Amino acid sequence: MAIQELLEIMEQLDDAHKQLLELAERKRRVLIQNEVDELNRIVNQEGKLSRQIAEWESKRLEAIGNYLIKRGFRPDPRVTVTDLIKMMFKAEEKQALQQAQKSLLDTLLRLKDMHALNQQLIEQSLAYINHSYDVLLGPPEDEVVYHNPSQQQGAQKRPGMFDTRA
Template structure:
């Protein structure tokens, strides 16, 4: 019974991760075009996927715990010794697919992160070009364009008195 629940939860995880991967590929295109509204909608959709993945992952952990109750914190590979050979092969294959999919997700998210970082650098550079340079109002050496009388202005105090 628990092996079927484990298989079903892994199938759900595969579908959800595959759908999440498709969203991250779409996110790359949206980042490239700079459409903030579409990016906002896509991020909301991603959050929904992540929440459902979390729920299915809890189901998977519960099924693993039922299959191997004598281990305190069992992992997927602990189940392989207990499950019969037909289910074992199917689960191994699904586990490999899921691991590959998670790796692809990480790579795609890293690309998205780099694109966003590059966009932020460009925005900061553009803002730097638009802002006026502040003049130096602190003490320091006189500038080349300043007249000698302006260099040492007496200001409010009369130093000759």
């Protein structure tokens, strides 16, 4: 049964996204505690999960194509689950697919919110690092405007991050 296969694939997609959500929550704690090594491990795990999600997504498209062929339609990769629900006649299949879609969408929305929060934390960290850098080394000089080289004899430039004399 093509719908059962699609439901199983959507459940796998939902599970993978829930794992990503758990990683995003761990990432938030790690960002707050400034644990760089743990952050690297989490990013690697996210990469693996993203590859799995891509595989499940291609299987989902294939299952939709198989269902369309079974129903006498030409397979089209642009057909969404919502479109598929509109084509269905059996109420129990339609309801099961709607429930799977709703569950996946809820997980995706929570994941989106968590990623937005983590992005804000990273931006705040970078702003703090830039501020600390400016406090230690002084504000950046405005080097955009041309200055006559003969008039810059006593001007001090902002020191670089690395000591080139070493």
